[in-house]
Amino acid sequence: xxxxxxxxxxxxxxxxxxxxxxxxxxxxxxxxxxxxxxxxxxxxxxxxxxxxxxxxxxxxxxxxxxxxxxxxxxxxxxxxxxxxxxxxxxxxxxxxxxxxxxxxxxxxxxxxxxxxxxxxxxxxxxxxxxxxxxxxxxxxxxxxxxxxxxxxxxxxxxxxxxxxxxxxxxxxxxxxxxxxxxxxxxxxxxxxxxxxxxxxxxxxxxxxxxxxxxxxxxxxxxxxxxxxxxxxxxxxxxxxxxxxxxxxxxxxxxxxxxxxxxxxxxxxxxxxxxxxxxxxxxxxxxxxxxxxxxxxxxxxxxxxxxxxxxxxxxxxxxxxxxxxxxxxxxxxxxxxxxxxxxxxxx
Numbered sequence: 001x002x003x004x005x006x007x008x009x010x011x012x013x014x015x016x017x018x019x020x021x022x023x024x025x026x027x028x029x030x031x032x033x034x035x036x037x038x039x040x041x042x043x044x045x046x047x048x049x050x051x052x053x054x055x056x057x058x059x060x061x062x063x064x065x066x067x068x069x070x071x072x073x074x075x076x077x078x079x080x081x082x083x084x085x086x087x088x089x090x091x092x093x094x095x096x097x098x099x100x101x102x103x104x105x106x107x108x109x110x111x112x113x114x115x116x117x118x119x120x121x122x123x124x125x126x127x128x129x130x131x132x133x134x135x136x137x138x139x140x141x142x143x144x145x146x147x148x149x150x151x152x153x154x155x156x157x158x159x160x161x162x163x164x165x166x167x168x169x170x171x172x173x174x175x176x177x178x179x180x181x182x183x184x185x186x187x188x189x190x191x192x193x194x195x196x197x198x199x200x201x202x203x204x205x206x207x208x209x210x211x212x213x214x215x216x217x218x219x220x221x222x223x224x225x226x227x228x229x230x231x232x233x234x235x236x237x238x239x240x241x242x243x244x245x246x247x248x249x250x251x252x253x254x255x256x257x258x259x260x261x262x263x264x265x266x267x268x269x270x271x272x273x274x275x276x277x278x279x280x281x282x283x284x285x286x287x288x289x290x291x292x293x294x295x296x297x298x299x300x301x302x303x304x305x306x307x308x309x310x311x312x313x314x315x316x317x318x319x320x321x322x323x324x325x326x327x328x329x330x331x332x333x334x335x336x337x338x339x340x341x342x343x344x345x346x
Contacts, residue, residue: 007071052092058099089143119293155226162223171209200239207233208316218306
């Protein structure tokens with residue numbers, strides 16, 4: 001089958017494209033920067049230079065494709081121009097859907113985010129239809145939610161769009177902003193990550209990249225148009241997250257619980273310094289607010305309707321550490337000689 005993809009240079013998109021190509025499919029992908037595509041070389045991969053606002057390129061890239069995956073988004077915590085979020089996440093999505101409808105694509109899988117789902121009531125998992133009773137925390141969540149509504153509208157217009165909502169993704173792949181959880185895992189292993197947000201009790205959902213890729217494929221095969229599917233993994237508190245890392249690696253770190261007011265102060269300081277330093281803030285106050293909520297999620301709908309399966313966090317961490325060492329991004333074998341690399345294959 002021929003697939004159209006946006007966001008091929010991102011964490012999820014690069015893994016999805018690699019999987020499709022390995023399975024013998026043709027992939028047509030748009031991208032903005034040649035330097036970001038150097039890792040891709042395959043006879044069945046066709047690259048088109050452009051962005052989500054270049055409709056001529058979108059139409060050209062979609063030619064002869066049967067299905068599409070729209071993963072491109074502006075997911076950073078901060079933008080110099082706040083309108084960037086709307087321009088890419090909403091207007092860009094409209095352009096993709098409009099072009100897909102014009103080209104007669106059979107189905108589009110739209111990658112949203114679990115951040116659009118409601119925070120949970122403690123350890124009671126939220127699901128796709130849990131009513132959200134509070135506003136979104138930042139521009140990214142707001143614009144992705146609006147894009148979901150647009151996806152439903154296009155489904156009503158005759159373009160089958162399936163929405164997937166990955167949670168906190170980790171595993172092998174580009175070490176970019178979207179792969180922050182893998183950076184935390186590496187930082188814990190090499191001793192460079194020593195703090196736990198808040199009191200460590202807030203729950204998050206952590207999903208291995210292979211499960212997310214599989215969820216996208218299953219959504220394209222079995223997903224119902226206009227529906228959303230949470231692609232999640234295990235629910236863990238911050239304390240539980242680092243306890244699991246210690247259990248897998250055998251490495252004990254003296255971790256510090258960083259009060260949220262300190263995180264707020266640091267975020268505000270980074271924003272204030274930006275006009276002087278020109279360095280984008282690594283985190284902003286609206287994003288810190290998310291750490292005040294629990295994000296316990298259920299993937300039951302995806303499991304029931306799509307056949308989605310979940311890799312345990314400990315197994316996913318072993319595979320991630322294995323990859324980090326194989327790619328020389330981590331020399332844990334020297335730091336922890338008792339770690340059994342073979343565990344990563346179990």
